[in-house]
Amino acid sequence: MLKSNIKLCLLLAVMLTGLLLGACKEEAPKAMVARGPVEVDTITIKTEPVKIEVELPGRTAAYRVAEVRPQVNGIIKKRLFSEGSEVTAGELLYQIDPATYQAQLDSAKATLDKARAVEHSARLKAERYQTLVRTKSVSELDQIEVEATWKQAVADIASAEAALNSTRINLEYTRVTAPISGRVGKSMITEGALVTAQQSNALTTIQQLDPLYIDVSQSTTELLRLKKNLTAGVMNGRENGKSQVGILLEDGTEYEHTGTIEFSDVTVDQTTGTVTLRAIVANPDDELLPGMFVRARISNGVRPDAVLIPAASISRNSKGQAVVMLVNSESMVEVRIIESGRNIGDKVLVNDGLKGGERLITTGLQKIKQGITVKAVEQQESSTAHQSLGTEKVSPVALTE
Numbered sequence: 001m002l003k004s005n006i007k008l009c010l011l012l013a014v015m016l017t018g019l020l021l022g023a024c025k026e027e028a029p030k031a032m033v034a035r036g037p038v039e040v041d042t043i044t045i046k047t048e049p050v051k052i053e054v055e056l057p058g059r060t061a062a063y064r065v066a067e068v069r070p071q072v073n074g075i076i077k078k079r080l081f082s083e084g085s086e087v088t089a090g091e092l093l094y095q096i097d098p099a100t101y102q103a104q105l106d107s108a109k110a111t112l113d114k115a116r117a118v119e120h121s122a123r124l125k126a127e128r129y130q131t132l133v134r135t136k137s138v139s140e141l142d143q144i145e146v147e148a149t150w151k152q153a154v155a156d157i158a159s160a161e162a163a164l165n166s167t168r169i170n171l172e173y174t175r176v177t178a179p180i181s182g183r184v185g186k187s188m189i190t191e192g193a194l195v196t197a198q199q200s201n202a203l204t205t206i207q208q209l210d211p212l213y214i215d216v217s218q219s220t221t222e223l224l225r226l227k228k229n230l231t232a233g234v235m236n237g238r239e240n241g242k243s244q245v246g247i248l249l250e251d252g253t254e255y256e257h258t259g260t261i262e263f264s265d266v267t268v269d270q271t272t273g274t275v276t277l278r279a280i281v282a283n284p285d286d287e288l289l290p291g292m293f294v295r296a297r298i299s300n301g302v303r304p305d306a307v308l309i310p311a312a313s314i315s316r317n318s319k320g321q322a323v324v325m326l327v328n329s330e331s332m333v334e335v336r337i338i339e340s341g342r343n344i345g346d347k348v349l350v351n352d353g354l355k356g357g358e359r360l361i362t363t364g365l366q367k368i369k370q371g372i373t374v375k376a377v378e379q380q381e382s383s384t385a386h387q388s389l390g391t392e393k394v395s396p397v398a399l400t401e
Contacts, residue, residue: 040361041361042361054298060291061291068178076192076194078094080092081093089180093177094175096173129142207290215278215279247288259281260279326360336353
């Protein structure tokens with residue numbers, strides 16, 4: 001019985017040893033596999049000149065606007081233009097009944113003739129008295145009175161001439177002409193209507209549409225940043241000191257003509273925190289009309305040594321700061337806080353924190369952390385120098401109607 005128990009214990013021990021050895025053999029290959037460095041994709045940061053543009057919402061406005069009003073009272077006899085047509089400066093638009101003003105002109109002419117006749121008689125009498133006073137035929141007092149009468153007659157002629165000019169001007173005002181060249185709008189009155197001088201309601205409106213104004217609003221933050229960069233030499237100035245402006249229409253198409261910034265307001269809108277910029281653009285085909293909503297793509301200069309990195313390579317830390325991961329000379333991961341700028345396509349402009357020649361990790365960010373060794377696989381990156389210029393997308397702001 002004792003021998004049987006011993007044999008049974010030995011058998012169990014042998015079986016247990018076998019199981020343990022088998023388990024060790026299965027775990028041994030796993031434990032023997034050495035874990036290598038994580039493989040990540042990297043790009044070498046390069047600096048390149050980038051033309052910076054900003055895209056802002058805006059509205060078109062006529063280059064000139066003239067509201068046509070009558071300068072004299074009267075009845076409209078004729079309208080001599082087609083609504084919506086092109087008119088030139090000086091072209092006759094309305095004819096006010098001139099009969100009253102013609103009569104006033106004729107009366108002024110007669111008054112002038114009368115004044116000239118009186119002056120002629122007074123002048124001859126004054127000349128005669130100058131001769132008589134020498135021979136003591138008339139007194140000096142009489143001679144002075146005659147000369148005074150003559151000078152009064154001369155003044156009456158001047159007054160009559162002024163009255164004649166006034167009536168002639170009023171007669172001319174019965175011809176209501178276009179003050180500027182442009183597109184005339186609809187007529188607010190018809191033939192037979194009574195109009196008065198300097199009335200509040202315009203007869204019609206003329207707008208000059210070529211060239212055309214584009215009024216846009218830019219944030220003061222962006223304006224101050226631009227001035228700071230230009231002063232510090234971070235960006236090169238604009239050609240001729242004026243920004244070039246491209247126009248995007250409401251349907252997304254690009255307008256064929258480019259304009260320039262002509263004016264920047266000196267007052268900030270307190271409700272929106274923006275400054276109004278006014279651009280001027282050619283409009284030979286009247287494709288743009290006043291009041292249209294457009295987007296203005298404004299050139300803000302060139303940054304000669306810009307650093308652009310893929311947007312996917314940027315993450316945020318717990319403080320909300322933009323961070324990237326780099327591979328240093330020892331193939332170790334380095335976390336760097338950067339100052340990110342505007343988006344340019346699928347890339348981000350870096351204002352500070354990176355320089356040319358550093359290796360940036362673009363993929364595999366979730367598998368790595370600060371200080372670990374990685375295997376960097378260099379990726380080829382297309383240069384933006386030959387691509388379309390970058391554009392900052394700015395959220396629309398409220399425009400003043």
